[in-house]
Amino acid sequence: MTCPCRVLCLVPKPECSKAQGQLPRHRATGPALAKQVMALPLFSGLDHDVLERLMADSTALNLERRSLLFSAGAPADCFYIVLDGQVKLSALTPDGRESIVEVFTPVSSFGEAAMLSDSVFPLHAEVIEDATLIRVGRRAFVATLKSDPVVGYRMLAGMCRWHQRLASEIHHLKQIPPWQRVAEFLLALTDAHAGQAVVSLPFNKEILASRVGIRRESLSRVLARLRDMGVSTEGNSVRIDDVASLRQRCNAAQ
């Protein structure tokens, strides 16, 4: 179920429109899609034609929930961009439990690290919500990278920003108590700086718990506690009564 036309074709050719019919979850096509992809940290600041060259031998994939993209140890001759749905990267702890390292939602990319360096994926990747992905082939990507000096520089800068995000997450895990991590996660879902806000959780609570580094039972308790701070949850919809007040509490707290 791959798209035969160029992934980023700005003006889909007639024969492509049929192919795109096979990709019902393609919310954005043509220019809009390109715009989303160009917003990725890896690609930020790159020209559109460079992008097309980078992704010359890429294909789109439609995968159902529970599809295994790759297992740890598989050869990494490509990386992936999530256009829709969700993909989780997980490791297996020695005692057999699963540990979710990261969950990728639209629009984000993963696997470049393995493709560019190790050539072997270090983690498992599984689709956890029916997904549309771009599979970026190694050949054209690396060739373009080597041919154009600016490309590498721009991508490097993008990676660096990403690196900072990870470093900041490490800082959070060490220094911020779980309930605050949850609160900040919720606050990050809204643009509002004051007043009421209603956000919807991007994934279920099992995964949210894993994201903030606690068990799901603990998450339930945290959410119960947050109710006293004006945070009410119903299903995956969360209402924050007073955004400013919650923000303040996060900052002021212990």
Added chain:
Amino acid sequence: MTCPCRVLCLVPKPECSKAQGQLPRHRATGPALAKQVMALPLFSGLDHDVLERLMADSTALNLERRSLLFSAGAPADCFYIVLDGQVKLSALTPDGRESIVEVFTPVSSFGEAAMLSDSVFPLHAEVIEDATLIRVGRRAFVATLKSDPVVGYRMLAGMCRWHQRLASEIHHLKQIPPWQRVAEFLLALTDAHAGQAVVSLPFNKEILASRVGIRRESLSRVLARLRDMGVSTEGNSVRIDDVASLRQRCNAAQ
């Protein structure tokens, strides 16, 4: 207190030897130094002449403990390589406590992220053990990066590996209990796979505690508990009676 000669000069000129006298902590000079620097993730796989071009306007620094390299918000027109000593990167939590994000020991680099993207440092950097650093200027670095297509590619791959390390650390912080993180930290200090091993802690316990994400009191308790597993500490020297057994316990544990 900067070295006037080229940082990586293979054969120090006469006038340089005097300058190097000002840098008593330069353990490695010339080829040895270059070798160390080239082992950095950022530079792995680069030719020596490329390295020299990258670091054309770099200088060496000798700084005493407690020197402030830069504060959060300072313009990032360079990044640093630690040749000797230690530098900590820290953030200030809203309530004024310090949070150590990372500690850099020889030979490692930091600040590239800020230099290449934001042009502002997001963290504070302070020397915590008398240090010898290379301050890599932005101009030549970026110029070289843009002029040679392969350089960016190689550096990108290096960054990706680094990225994986961070991702794995996040995984650890979420999934591994503190005592195991300490144990694994100790195990990582030795090459031995079995039998006895004696390692020396690369920094004091306050910092070690911060590294593994617990308080120093908790670290003391953890080390006390590890004594039952044949781990005895005396000062900054740690003896592991049975490396294999400890490894197994880490893996088998809960």
Added chain:
DNA sequence: TTTCGTGCCTGACGAAAGTCAAGGGCACCC
């Protein structure tokens, strides 16, 4: 010598997370 600061350990206590177990609500399917 005393004094002070530093680094480290330890105990007591409370808060909070993990674990185990049970159960409710809901969709889906015979």
Added chain:
DNA sequence: GGGTGCCCTTGACTTTCGTCAGGCACGAAA
């Protein structure tokens, strides 16, 4: 209707971490 699986919540209990406080060893400064 009843069965089943999934997601989530709650309670009881255990474990552990953080906090506060005290104390000891050591070296530098007064």
